[in-house]
Amino acid sequence: MPDVALAPAVTPLTGGLADSVFDTAEREPALPVLAHRADPAAAVWQEVTAVELRDEVVDLAKGLVAAGISPGHRVALMSRTRYEWTVLSHALWAVGAEIVPIHPASSRDQVEWILRDAGCVAVMVEDEQGVMTVGTVCARLPRLRHVWQLDAGALPELVRQGAVVPYTTVESLRRIVLPDATAAVVYTSGTSGRPQGCALSHRGLAYPCDTLLAGWRHTAALPGEQPSVLAFLPFSHVYGIMIMLMCVRGGVLMGHEPELTEASLASALGTFRPTYLYGVPSLFEKLYKKFVRTAEQTGRGALFERAAQTARDFAAAEERHRLGTGPGPGFELRLQHALYERTVYRRLRAALGGRVLRGTSGGSSLGRELSLFYAGIGIFVHDGYGLTEASGGITMQPLGREKSGTVGRPLPGTEVQVADDGEILVHGPSVFQGYIGDEQATRAALRGGWLATGDIGRLDSEGYLTITGRKKDILVTSGGKSVAPAPLEQRLRMHPLVHQAVVIGDDRPCVGALITLDPDFLAHWRAALALQGDSPGRETREENALREEIARAVASANSTVSRAESIRVYRVLQEPFAPDNGLLTPSMKLRRDAIVRHYAAEIEAMYLARSRAARGPQEPADWDEPDDVFR
CATH class of the missing domain: 3.30.300.30 (ANL, C-terminal domain)
Structure with a gap:
């Protein structure tokens, strides 16, 4: 299925991912771009402007140069979703280095495998536990020169060491980074064996982000408002990296929430008040169950059940109308929906901060009923489809033609086919460069330039893709x-x-x-x-x-x-x-x-x-x- 015109054409990338930090600082220096808070219970978020972010990136990049980090070096980042992760990754890209994300909960064997397989020369861990994990395998990693710890002041110390490095050194390194240079080696989940390192280029990572920003950024907030996203998904996976890059490249205010407990997430949503919500199906399922539990605890379980069914019916009727297969909600359904909007739906939206307009669920399939429920209460949440080997983004819902239960249609510039056995094949600029150190696996995944995703799905007559599972899971x-x-x-x-x-x-x-x-x-x-x-x-x-x-x-x-x-x-x-x-x-x-x-x-x-x-x-x-x- 060839791509469809869903969004305006994007400007081709001419450099590396760090360039957007410098470009935004030049264009809108006072624009708030990042936010974080010192305490999970704090209500106040500290905002960082575009020019402040650029200066932090430059100072840290100088420190990396002083520490011997050179173009092509691979540096692992083993931390939760913290503000420092965003700054450090862009500083590394500014000097031409490659990032290797590692989930902080990874086992010792997993950490050793990734550090050795990627040939990392340095690793930034978050805390003492991370230092201990890496310390037990250091003797078997001859290339590893540095183990830095965020909570022990590693970044300020790097900045201090880099004070003697001239700004022009960073500028020279940044300007020689090419779009097709490797930006990140992101490892697959390893659900059925050892994780494989996917080499992703600056161009590949930027493409889906820039395409989505060009076509859909205006839907992420009310007119005249700056869109905002609460980042809590792990940056150690491509979905989290994609969220980070879209925010930094698109001038979207991004708050960082490292804690994934129900209390911390509720506090972050209530105080940061994002306009767009990125999550995984388990998050949206858990939020729904919390709504049910709260309603039953307050004696309103039956009311919530009726309101939830009305929301699904209303969203399904609206969907039929916009797809040209039905007349839309009838008078009685509109009346019921308006009643529950005043008594139920606005309270549910308030639990998410009160400003969320839309959302995306990724990582696995989101059920159609759940998607219709959120759409019916005023938050359109759609399934996103992507995978590590395709830099995160493959499809999107066309505006005004959204179809719940599908993952939308291919992004402009991306082609999707379904093989005779049902496997989804992808071709486009976001497809990875290959698995590092494994030519055989790379040849098996890339067939004449087409990525064999391992996912099973189907395309309907209008080009909407539905994911039905993993080929290996059948x-x-x-x-x-x-x-x-x-x-x-x-x-x-x-x-x-x-x-x-x-x-x-x-x-x-x-x-x-x-x-x-x-x-x-x-x-x-x-x-x-x-x-x-x-x-x-x-x-x-x-x-x-x-x-x-x-x-x-x-x-x-x-x-x-x-x-x-x-x-x-x-x-x-x-x-x-x-x-x-x-x-x-x-x-x-x-x-x-x-x-x-x-x-x-x-x-x-x-x-x-x-x-x-x-x-x-x-x-x-x-x-x-x-x-x-x-x-």
Whole structure:
């Protein structure tokens, strides 16, 4: 599918990513561009202007030169989403160095692998824990010269050392950086093996950001207002880097929030008050569940449920109207929506700061129902599609023709095709330069200039792309039925009690699921149930009620697929999947193979228990009805 004209043409990049810092400082020196706060509980944000940012970048770049950092050197950044991350990355780009992001929660083995594989000469860690992690592997990293610590004053010390370096040295280095030079080596999530380092050029990283800014920046705030974004997603992944670059390149005020606790994020949203919200599906799901929980705690659960359904109906009717397939919301629906706008929706928006107009969800698919809910309460949240090997951005929703449940259409200059086996292929300026040190993997991923994404999807007649899953995640039951787990998992997580879900079934007689419960909502649910009476049989009543709730979640998920694809056995686990137990990546993606290995005995018992439930000892099991197994 060739690209469609969604946005104005962008000015071709002539230098490196650091140039935008200098250009903005020259054009609008007093423009606030970055913000941060010293304390997670503080209500006041310290803003940094364009000229202040440029001066900080120059001073730090001089320090990097004094420390021996030269063009082509790779420097790892191992920190949460902090203000210093943005300054340091642009200082490195200003001297022609390459950044290598590492998630601060990475294990010692992961850190050693990335530092060695990338050949890093220096690493900036955040705290003492980071120093200890790197310190245990330093002896096996002969190229590593520096280990700097942010919390120990590393940046001021670098600035002090660089005081003797002339400004012209930085200018000379910055001006020889070419658009096709490597800007970053960003490692994949490593969900099924060792992470691979993707070499991304300055041009590749800038292209989707500049294209999105040219076509959609004006939608990120009310007319006359400066758009603002709260950055809390990890800068150690391409999605976070893309957010950072769009803000810096587009003059969008970016606040930094390193803490990802519910309290810290709520405080940051309420005090920074962004106009645009970037997140991942789990964030938007968690926000929705918090809305549900708060409504039920205040005795307004039924009101919220009616308001949420009205929001979805209203958004779906509006979508049909703008796509030319329906008349739009009728009089009664508009009346109901207006009523809930005064009593419910504006309060929900206020919980996000009160100024958010739109949002983007990335990393995995956002359910259509959830997208319609947010659109119905006045915040259009759409799925974004991109991957590390494509510098983050591939598609976008065309303005005035948005279609929930899809990831939109290809960005101008980008082409998307779907192969015969359903794999999505991408061609365009954002495609990566290759996997460092692995020519074989690079040749396998780049087929005649087309990137084989590993994602499965479909293009409709108007060029809208829908993602249905990962090619490697497709399950094939013993009966030969192919099943994409992502849609079922997504629907399961829509139930407030469900925290995580992994659909299984390879070489099994039916599809199964492993489910973990949301601890916050579970506590609320149990408290509400206890109010009904503390009888001697309360525990049994609670267990039966929980079974019924999870059965409803499974039935809801099954309603979206054919009978052969539906979940027939499932188990509720006591322990969540987490990076600490090796079942999630640092970016919170499921390690499916690790989960199946970890719970091999439980999975076997789950299927065996169902098999034994057959009508007779010699008869085959009846797999038609779901069967739950609670640990």
